[in-house]
Amino acid sequence: MSAFFGKLMQSKKNQIILFIAYVVLAGAGLFLLPDSTIAFLMLLFSILILYHLNFNLRAKWISGIVILAIIMPFIASQSDSYQTYMEVGTLVGIYCAMALGLNIVVGFAGLLDLGFIAFFAVGAYSYAIFASEQASKFMPFGHYPLPGGSFWIFIIVGAAVAALFGILLGVPVLRVRGDYLAIVTLGFGEIIRILLNNMDHPINITNGSMGIASITPPNFFGISIGSSSQFYYIVFGIFLVVIYVVRKLENSKLGRSWKAVRDNEIAAQAMGIPLVKTKLAAFAIGASFSGMMGVVFAAKQMFVDATSFTYLESTMVLVMVILGGMGSVPGVILGAGVVIILRTQVLTNISNWLSSISADYGISIPPAISPEKMQLLIFGLLLIIFALYRTQGLIPHKNRKVNVEVLKKESAEAALAREKATSGGADS
Amino acid sequence: MNILEVKNLTKNFGGLTATSDITMNVEKNSITAVIGPNGAGKTTFFNMVTAVYKPTSGDILLNGKSLVGLKPHQVSQFGITRTFQNIRLFNEMTVLENVLVGMHQNLKSHWIGTLLQLPHIRKIEEAAKVEAYDILKYVGLEDYVNENAGNLAYGAQRRLEIGRAMAAKPKILLLDEPAAGMNPKETDRLTSLIHDLRTKLDVTIILIEHDMKLVMKISDYIYVLDHGELIASGKPDEIRTNKRVIEAYLGKGAVAND
Secondary structure, eight states, X not given: OHHHHHHHHHSHHXXXXXXXXHHHHHHHHHHHSSSXXXXXXXXXXXXXXXXXXXXXXXXXXXXXXXXXXXXXXXXXXXXXXXXXXXXXXXHHHHHHHHHHHHHIIIIISOOOOSOTHHHHHHHHHHHXXXXXXXXXXXXXXXXXXXXXXXXXXXXXXXXXXXXXXXXXXXXXXXXXXXXXXXXXHHHXXXXXXXXXXXXXXXXXXXXXXXXXXXXXXXXXXXXXXXXXXHHHHHHHHXXXXXXXXXXXXHTSHHHHHHHHHHHOHHHHHHTTOOHHHHHHHHXXXXXXXXXXXXXXXXXXXSOBOGGGGOHXXXXXXXXXHHHHOTTOHHHHHHHHHHHHHIIIIIHHHHHHHHHHHHHHHTOOOOGGGSTTTTHHHHHXXXXXXXXXXXXXXXXXXXXXXXOHHHHHHHHHHHHHHHHHHHHHHXXX | OEEEEEEEEEEEETTEEEEEEEEEEEETTOEEEEEOSTTSSHHHHHHHHTTSSOOSEEEEEETTEEOTTOOHHHHHHHTEEEOOSSOOOOTTSBXXXXXXXXXXGGOOOOHHHHHTTOHHHHHHHHHHHHHHHHHHHHTTOGGGTTSBGGGSOHHHHHHHHHHHHHHXXXXXXXXXXXXXXXXXXXXXXXXXXXXXXXXXXXXXXXXXOSOHXXXXXXXXXXXXXXXXXXXXXXXXXXXXXXXXXXXXXXXXXXXHHO
């Protein structure tokens, strides 16, 4: 059977047909079944299948974007739980971008950061303060709340402010390494959260534990954006930008510097790589992704307070990176998807299912041991299993391979050109 | 002409004197060996030249400019590159990437340019890869371009380290026990490689080595350290017959028996 299947998959045409069949099946499931979480997940899963097929890169990107931006939202829109699906999609996108940011810090540069959610908080608050009445409480000039159109500028502002905080954190912290660094970043994350919770006096900047409410929703050429299905597209757009940036950086001079620092600090320095600058760049760029998504988060929730940015959230982002595969971009995206869907869909559904069964049979399951409540236990177990059996994560990192034949040819051409140049020089 | 001058270099670790009062002059384009028994302070000396350690006292001058107080990456940018006694490669990166990192300080491709896909940046990156490939060919690793550096055999790792150092186009190349752990065939290959390097790269080489056959064969000048002090210096033939050197290696009485 598996031999037959393997043979079937060898041909590219068969792959395309089977893949389309899969997408159609999942789409039809989502379309026809009333509460079709499984079909929805199957449709998302098609992206993972796509990743493993051997199409060329452009075809993969285009089909991935078509599925996520057109097919999935369209079919979901026919369902009653349209906004729920889009909400899940939005959350996955937000956390994907954050996990990709943390992946730069942890996976590329090898700096363990346990307080990463702080940058998300900074981004969220930077929009929340200025897009609500809050800013008028301490700003001597200007008229607040800012209009919804400012949201688009604030995506950049949020990224910049978070990057600045990344550098602020980095400067004192980068003198310590390894375990010590982890502890200091953990402290930093908590400091930011507690600051946000207490900065309501003497000057009321964050409104303290009351949080900031009635944040202006974004405005796109006169259309006020409020629903999850609209935010889905904003998040999707930012997510695509983030992936592009990460993929390009990974194989740039800076990306190589990060990996060199990760693999061997002393040798990296001996090759002329400035340690502090390189590490700060990792912190700043990683944080900026988080800051951007923070702005989106604030606009989407229309309310922020410090309880959204606890240590648990930092851990979750780290779990996404470790589960997916440190340093591996597709792995981290998958990790983020798996964790969010486990949290928001699977565990909730299992809980509901269990409670309905227990009601049918008259057995009472105490709510304390419902899977929903045991999130931390489940993620802990998952991590232990991964640490034991798959240390590299779901999709292990692979270095990009260069085409040796091309190099060989170009090297020969260059040698020929040099020879010509020297002989030409001798003649004249 | 002296490219590197070391003046009264001393390093104390607490009460322990690792090197004391070392003075050396390294001629441009020469191959200079630093030898001595284990614990003589040879690697400490290298670490001071590359700014991993800060000297307690004394000065290091590259073309008359002092290197003391610089950061390691700055020393590297001034043109001093090294290899390590215990190999320090970027194990999780490919062989080609290791060499590319070596080229970084001469590589003018900013990451913002990479993000914007500027054509000249792409050209620079592409040319760098070709150059890195040429270096790999030179050190005999062209078959392992895409292999992770950590997976290479020991001798190949040593050669990759030299290749990576070459890529930085240094003025001075410091080799810390390049032949350690190599079999005779690999050592022979390395000897000719080092010899060849000097002319190819127009570089000054300082090496620490225990393999006397190699040292005597390729060095122009030899400095001998023992217990942190400079006990002898001279041409290979002078060192070979130097009484104090033989004593340091073989103990007192070894000379009398000869």
